[in-house]
Amino acid sequence: MAYLEEMLLRNGMIYHSPDGSSSHIEGSLISNTLVVRNSSGWVTHRIERASNGVDLVVRNTSTGLVEMRIAA
Numbered sequence: 001m002a003y004l005e006e007m008l009l010r011n012g013m014i015y016h017s018p019d020g021s022s023s024h025i026e027g028s029l030i031s032n033t034l035v036v037r038n039s040s041g042w043v044t045h046r047i048e049r050a051s052n053g054v055d056l057v058v059r060n061t062s063t064g065l066v067e068m069r070i071a072a
Contacts, residue, residue, distance in 0.1 A: 004047070004056075007070055008036065013045055013058060 008014045021039035025069040033046040060070040
């Protein structure tokens with residue numbers, strides 16, 4: 001999980017602000033995926049398995065587009 005968080009921080013998908021607000025990764029029991037929530041609690045991205053079954057993709061929930069692929 002630390003590697004995944006580091007990759008998302010580096011690419012600007014999650015953030016930690018000096019004022020204490022931050023986005024974070026959490027598990028979703030309903031869809032069996034990881035989600036990224038912003039400081040207001042809204043889901044901004046879903047982290048899912050790629051079509052090859054090995055890699056991970058980060059999908060924007062508002063557009064449905066894949067924004068990043070993480071090789072396993």
